[in-house]
Every structure is written in C-alpha cells, then in structure tokens.
Amino acid sequence: MSEQTPFHSSLSLATNPEPRCPCVLLLDTSSSMSGAPIEELNLGVQLLMDELSQDSLASKRVELAVVTFGTTVQIACDFTPPSAFIAPHFSADGPTPMGEAVLRGCQLLEARKAEYRQAGLQYYRPWMLLITDGEPTDADSESWTRAIKAVHEGEAAKRLLFFGVAVNDANQRMLDSLCPPQRPSVKLKGIHFGEMFRWLSSSLKGVSTSSPGTKLQLPSPNAWITIET
C-alpha cells in the first residue's frame, strides 16, 4: 500500500535550499516507561524543538522524525523542520519491538534522502538516537539481527550516526549489541531527558559548523549521563 506524503515537504524543500541534517528519534513507549519517564520524555522532545527553533540556521537545516515503539511501531512524526514540528503526545503501553523500530527509522531515512536527492539538496550524515528503558522483545526475530546489521553497516560507511541511550533498568548489554562498537550506549542520569535533548540540540547545531579535518566535536554529555566507576 502506498503512503501519504505531506504536501508541505516538497514546497519547503524548494523554498529552503539549505543542506539538511536529518535526525530520527526512536523512543521506547512500552508500558515500563509509563508515569514520570514518559512525561519527562514528552517535555524533553518539546524542549529539543524549542531549542532548535531558536537557532535560525539550525532551524533551516535540522529535520526531525519520531518513531515510537510500544504496542506497535509508529511513525509519530515524519521529517519536519523544528519550527513546524507539533510535538505528538506519547503514552506508554505494550512490549518493546526495538529491532522493528530501528528498521522503520532506517526506512524513513532512506525515503527522506531520496527526496533530498530528487530536490537537489545536500545533506549531512543522518543521526539516529534510540532511547529505551528495557530490552528488545523482538530479539529472537529476524528484525533484531537486521537492525544490528543496518546500524553497524551504516556507521561503517559513515552513512549514519547512531546513539543508544539507556534509561533506568534498561538492558545495556543488549543495547550495546545494537550500538556501533566504537560508540557504546550511555546511561541517562535518572530521567533527565531535558539535559539530554539540550545536548542533542547543541550537537545538531554543531554539525554544519564543525571544522574540517577534525573529528566531529560533540559537546560533553556529562550533564546527563551516568559514568560507571
């Protein structure tokens, strides 16, 4: 079945020829996230949009998509510039189909990249950030192995930047098997999503202004990660 495409997308590609930096958020909305974590997550996503909208260049370059995984894997929001982003409200329910979510995120990215190419726009290496407080309930399925392959190959070919964020009692060992070997998952301090999204916002702003010939310099995530000692 074919999918609906929002009308604004092609128009904004034509009136704003800036190079794009697509970013996919993969958010765990399984039942274990319910209560405070999901509320903090909602506020965090809104904060990310607000921070990005206030940067006149980043708001022309960054595009965000949100995929949630709980009872089902859902595209909560297809690629949208921060200013036009209407934060969907997430509620928590169901299992944790993480592998399927990663694959859906990759599909979204490929589709968007095809649109960029069609419109003759440049794009930066896409970002994918996965947040979970559990472990994949589809780890025995083919989706999980395909997801790992997609992330690892994408990273190796510099076609993707993947970040895994573990919340509370997340199974970090499983998450690390998904994350690229050179960038294992990090553990969120409590449920400080705000600090994490603020870090993501300044990292994304930095993408297009980093110095050539140097490794991508990301701001320090120390404000929001737990460092195991």
Next chain:
Amino acid sequence: MPIFDESGKAWTVGEKIAAGGEGVVHRVVEAPNFCVKIYHTIPLTTAKQDKLRALRSLPNAIRGHAALPVSLGFTREGDSNAHAAFMPFVGGHNIHELYNPQGRQVHFGDATFEFLIAAARNLAVAFENLHAHGVVVGDVNEQNIKVLPDGRLNFIDCDSFQISHNGRVFTSDLGTPIWTPPELQGISMQGLMRTQNHDLFGLAQLIFLLLFAGRYPFAGRPVGNTQLSPDEAIKRHAFAFDPTPPVRLLEPPPGAPPLESLPPAICLLFLRAFRAASASARPTASEWVEELRNLASSLKRCSALPAHIYWSGALQCPWCKVLRTAHIDLFQGIPSPSPPQVGLPTSQDGLDLADALSDLRLEARQLSAPPQAVLSAAVANALPAGQKPGGWLGNLQLFGMRERFVAKQIAEIQSQLKIAEDRLNWLRSQAFVLFSRYEAEAKQLLEDAPDLVEALRNKSGVNVRALEKLHALKREQALQTHLRNYKIDEASIRGIGNSRKATLAAHGVVTAADVHQARLESLPSFGEALRDRITAWRDECERSFRFPPFNRVPDAERNKWSELVQAEVARLMTRGRQITANVARLQSSYANEFAKFQNEYAQEYTNRAVFQAKIAVLRT
C-alpha cells in the same frame, strides 16, 4: 561586574546577544553602538591578545566593512591580561537570512533581485577593501556577515581574520567544511596559512547563493548512484550548474534558475571560481565588483509579474520559469518605493468612515411655512391696496343688505379656509407617513452599520490592539489544531475505558479539542470525578502547546497580519461606502417626494393666509 577598557574606563555588561565557541557577546549598557566579547579562556593567550591589538591597529578604511575590535577588555583597572574585546555593534541580519528565500521573506520582505545584486556587490566591495589592506578573512561563512536593511554589509567576529602585523602572521584557525575551498578540504585549519584566493572561493559561493535564491553551487541532483557529502562535492569540483563539466556528477537542482539567466561575463566568473583550475586564480573581488555593477545596470522588469526583475539579456524571465516548473514564486513582493512600516497600518480613512457611518441616519423633514414675504405678497396680490374685498357691496349698504352679503361671503371664505386647513393637516400627516416609509427602508440599509462602525474602529483605529486580537485568534486556532491531535481513543484516562470512549465519541467528543465542560455535563453517566479527569487530560494536552507571545511574533509575520488587517479594513470600508451610498440615494428620493408635499403645503399655507386676510378685511 564591569569591564575596563584600555584607558581604564569601566563599562557595564548588558544583554547577551550571541554565543559561540570562543566566547559570549554582550551589549555595552553605556554605549549602545558597541558590544563586548567575553572569551571563555581566561586570561587570553598572549598570542590572542597580540592579535587583538594588531586588529585594533588596522587602518580605519577597513572599519566600514568589518567590526574590528576597538579596545581590549580587562576585569580590573590596570590589569595586563585581557579577557574581553570591545567592538562596534552591528545590526541587521546574517547573510543567510537574505539569500535563503524563507529567511528573505521573513527578514527582508520585499527585497528584489536588484537588492540581492546590490548586496552581492557591497559584499565584493568589502572583500576588495580587506584584501587591499592585506587582510584574509579566512573563516568566510554564513554567520559572520551581517546585512543591513539598506543592503550594506559588515563582517563580525573579526578576531578570526588572518592578518600580518610587524612581520608576524596571525592565522585564522577556523573554518567550516561547506565554506572551505576544494584544495583545503580535509585539512586542519589550526595554524594554516590561508591566502586571498582561498577567501575568493567563499566570496564566489556567497555571490552565487545571493544570485541563485539560496542554491548552493555544489548541490544538485546526483547523476547515477553518486552520493556526495557536502564537502566531497566541493572537493570534487562538482559545480552542479557547469554546462560542460569534465565529468558530470550533479545535474542542476529543479526549481533553480539556469546559469545562463545571467550575463556570460558573470557565468565565466563562476566557472573560474568553482572549476578545478580555480585553486590558482579565482576571480578577484574587484572583478566581481565590476561585473556586478554591469549586471545592475542591465536589468529589466518582467512584463507578466512586475516583482520579477532579471538580466535584460536573458531569453525569458528566469523567475517565471521557476514558477512554471517548480510552482514557487521566488520574488512575490510587489516592489514598493517605501517598505511598509512594521505592524502599524494607519487608516484615518477607516476611522473617518466609521464616524460618518455612525452619524448616518435619515433625517425627518418638517413641512415649513413659506417665508413671510411670500405670504405678504400673496395677500397684497389678492387684496390690492385701498380696495376692500367686495368693495362694490358699498352700494348695497343703502339697501341694508350689506350685513347679509358680508356674512355670506365670510361663511364662503371660511369654508374655503376650512378646506385649506384640512388640506394642510392632511399634508402634515402624509409627510409623516412618507418619512416613516423611508425611515423603515433606511433602518434596513443601516442594519449592520453599528457592527461595521465597531469593526472599523477596532481594526483601523488602535492597530496594535487589532494585531493583538488577531494574535489571540491565531493562537486559539493553533491551540484547537494542536488539541485535535490528541485523540481520546488513544488516551489513557483513569476510569475511561473503551465503552466510555465510545459514548464520548457518540457525543462528538473525539479529541481534546472537543472537551468542553458544558458538553461533558450533558453526557449521561459521567460523574463529576470523570468529567474532572477528562478536563485534566485536556489541560495536560494543552500544556505541550507552544505559541509565541505577541511581542515575539516575527516582524514579517506581523506585517502579514497587518496586511490581513488592512485587507479587512479595505473590505469593511467598501461595505461602509456601499451603505453610505445607498442611504444617500434613499435620502435624495425622500427629498424629491417630500418636495412635492412641501410645494403643495406652501401653496395651501399661502391660500390660508389669503383667506384669513380676506376674512379680516370683511370684518372691518
């Protein structure tokens, strides 16, 4: 905490205006034309301080093009280690807000292609001056050039310039990939000696962006399966608009004007700037100044859409072509001699019309007696001087018949007088009937005049208030749209299971936007606790709603609103004028009909006066 300048004077740090990797820039409270950059590294390295002093001593000729530091800044008076630098404050907007069509619409409103050429030429002039004084900009990028509303430009963040002073070279050390020329791609900028030819890559790219509606020279549709990152495209000289590239990697993007819509001389400059051979000799700033001046003097206005201005030598209007093929109008604004003032349309006409409308009513006319002179003349005419009415009756006196005759005469005239009197009364009542008829019609015409008057006074009077009202309306609309995204079906509200959700849906409560206390109260089997929870959920949904407060609405948006208000005022005025005209028409036909009555009335009134005079004479 104040910051001291080199002369020992203290200045108060004001509002923060920008933050970057190296430091934070603040306004200076006592000197609105200046700002101060406070560096993160405290104190600054000796090399950095030496560089700031060298920049400060650059010739004044450069100052019109670059916000060079004017003094170092210190935490204490007489301190020798600087941590800050004072520099002129530059207004305007970053250059990317001008070349990007979305940014242009927001920040430069009706800027035409002519304006973009003027800005491009000013940019080349700035480079020309800097280069003439041996300065290399180094970190040319979209965020350190500010464009003023009149099209002049200034470099900011000048501490990243590469300069040589007393035989010592201070390098730039900064750069971003999409602004780095091919020959420097992938090379670290730290301590790298840059040349003016490197700068000229950035200049050419900026001019290209300005002239091609924000299109990057190295962005296009990939040919085959080539996937080029932005920096790879530059490194491989993949100039998408090159008509004859050695290897075609990119096709020109759709929705961009073709290269040949500009004069061949300019096209050649772009090819020299972006092709592989460019590493040795890109077009100089002076060459750009020259050719951009030529372009500015050979423009024409599109006959179909006057907002489209283009090179007169082009085969067709390139902006119309983009409009036809990509359905976007890159220059929509109708160039006006004076740009509209932000937010405040003035519409005295609207207010005047409102006043006129509020006073508008059908005035009742009163039948009036003819002037005394007319009456006297009529009487005099009927009773010539010295002649008594029925004078001949004198002869009858002898016969003793006079009394009888006179009485008969008086009775006759009195009956005529009675008829006249009746007639006058009838005319008065008819005049009233006539007025009532017209007044009813006028009332109908003026039915919505009070609303119109109020609308006109609101919209054209206190304009800010009108905009605020519009803002409130827009906010409400946006809120409703926002709330409609939250489906009750998908919400988890304690006590609201599937059957209750079905009941809600059956009563039209489907999304958070449908939750109203009154509607909930009309639902059977929903107690107060449940209603409160549903309302709380709705309030929860509203909490994530964001809408800029009125004072943070961008100027362009306000302008748009104000245009909406103006359009509305114009519409109201058209209606107001229609009403005024209709009432005026009514007024005049009432006047015509009334005039007939008035004539008759005057006639009858005169008759009565004559009859009365006759009777008076007869009685003497």
